[in-house]
Amino acid sequence: MTKRLNSFVTSANSRDTEFPLNNLPYGVFSQGDHTRCGVAIGDFVLDVAALENQGLIDLGQPLLQSAAWNPVMDAGSDIWDQLRALLIALLSEGSADQGAVEAALYPLAEVQLLMPFTVTEFTDFYAGKNHAINVGTMFRGAENALPPNWLHIPIGYNGRASSVVVSGTDIYRPSGQLKGPDDTLPKFAPSKRFDIELEMGAIVGRPSSDRVSVDQADEMIFGYVILNDWSARDIQAWEYQPLGPFQSKATATTISPWIVTKAALEPFRCETPERDFELLPHLKDTGPMLYDIDLSVTIAPKGSDASEVVRTNYKEMYYSAAQQLAHHTSAGCAMRVGDLLGSGTISGATKESRGSFLELSWGGNEPFTLDTGETRSFIEDFDTLTLQGFAQGSDFKIGFGECTGMLLPAK
């Protein structure tokens, strides 16, 4: 089993840090007015833009000078490997450049984290089987829970790139057209059933202009983030037939501030589950392409401590991001650097592993209780929702940072 790599940054050598030398996730940070690319290591962020300026990182061309990781993605996977190798060398115990590197470290507690990349287009999937069964059972009954296509294709819909924000961004409760079962006409009002969806996001780092295989798709993925697909269930219920979710998903989509690269997650690959039907050749599993990543959600009402309300794992998914991406290109759809694919809500088989309030409260009919004694069916104003995830190694873990946001009242 992969062991922890040790760094001269001692906080990176703790069993508990999210950011050991094995991780090296990519973000964008600011301190004062200066915004630049950074890499998390222990309790610090490394100013890699400065190191590139000093010549300590040389990728053949300046790639770290814009406040986004898209230029690195665009440079291709040889550069991805080169940069990771360089960073490991620079930050390792016994690094020849320890002094210069230390001068480029900033305490994480003192910086602001911004969007790590520019989202080109955003696609959201519906590829968790427990989630699809739960939602389907609520809406159509247990007999018809899974739509007929569900076991053959990773169902997805195009989302809205302009909705994607970084962790920490406040979210305003949206308004929209709502029509209750007893209303004769719809009204325009604030959503009463505002929800989270616990997801992982895969970032497309290489473009394609035509259909790609599952293996090619896996190679195109640069890294992963934790993703909260905020969802207005009552807006969705009224709008989604026949063409799918639209404004119900357009308010905001929060991502974690750190892109964990595919390279860092390599030791945690795992198989997709057993198939109910053999997948068609263009989607067939060709190797382990899910990841063993523990995920959790906490909710903190205003002025209260956080209660954990969800605990699940990314390996619960039925389709990998590579399969989703292969399907995405199947009709010739061009993919571009910076495209973001949401996994779909990640729910386990047990009640406490359900990745949305819709499932946790069974459509609002079974409110659940927080540690504070309060109950919730959906999110209330001033609740702070925090999604987290990490892959657990033998003596280290790989984290993504918090994916958090507070819900403010409707404007």
Place this chain on the structure above:
Amino acid sequence: MTKRLNSFVTSANSRDTEFPLNNLPYGVFSQGDHTRCGVAIGDFVLDVAALENQGLIDLGQPLLQSAAWNPVMDAGSDIWDQLRALLIALLSEGSADQGAVEAALYPLAEVQLLMPFTVTEFTDFYAGKNHAINVGTMFRGAENALPPNWLHIPIGYNGRASSVVVSGTDIYRPSGQLKGPDDTLPKFAPSKRFDIELEMGAIVGRPSSDRVSVDQADEMIFGYVILNDWSARDIQAWEYQPLGPFQSKATATTISPWIVTKAALEPFRCETPERDFELLPHLKDTGPMLYDIDLSVTIAPKGSDASEVVRTNYKEMYYSAAQQLAHHTSAGCAMRVGDLLGSGTISGATKESRGSFLELSWGGNEPFTLDTGETRSFIEDFDTLTLQGFAQGSDFKIGFGECTGMLLPAK
């Protein structure tokens, strides 16, 4: 009634030209290796990048030097007005700068037209009532033709910006998962029911970060294009439940090469139709925001002349682009410069005014006959489809150029 403005470019003074001085549509052209912004006038394209370099067009900052109209949009509506006034002055009969302007004219027949702008995100609507009734009747019967929400909100779904191509681009027949009514399992095969959708596209020229009114939305629109939302009906039938169209619409979306500005279309504004239900305040009509634009589709099988198969008008729509855009922002969705909104298929009440083959052949059950004697249910390989549109003034017309594409066999 608005009269034709006369230009020293005599071909612009014909009753039949699409590009009189009243129009001045914006495109991007290349001749040799040089790609730049151009404006159509009669049989010519005016190299406005060159005129800006020479100082004959001065907008306070260089806005015409990139091969896209996004910088002009981004500069705001005062600049839009300023540029139009400058162009009218430069190209009018008696222009003081006739010599310099003539030196920047290239025959349209000798240039290649490229994408006129960079598409930020693409949204497609379903806002034509006849189309929705036709499709709904085919799929759900006449009693349930319109979904319950249809008369209250302009139903839309997020499309794929990477699918948008300029007129003249060859389209490859897509493959995808298909499952016929008698198949027990889906197969992956070329689409057999590949179709057009005759639409107008509205281009968002001003950004918004929050909900906008219908009036504000109308002000945000920069101009319009003709749009063909190529659609694989058999892929759509299998994939679209429950989250809407995805790969069925991802192969390509063709737009006309010329953006006709809102200013040029001003004389042709007309009202939306009578409402079945009063719209909620945030969507209510506040003035004439549709346009009287005649639209047609021709099909030319390989080696044959084109047959006109559709003739309709943009004023058939139930919702204006401004209403669609207002709805698009209703849950707080940010809009950006370069966002493209497809109107939805534009069908009239008569058979020959149906804007898709799905409707013309009534789901493939009633093949229609071309002038050549051939019949069609859906598009066949090597068919060339051409969409056109123009607004008819007293002694001039405002055109968009052809929105055309040939279907090539599946790869």
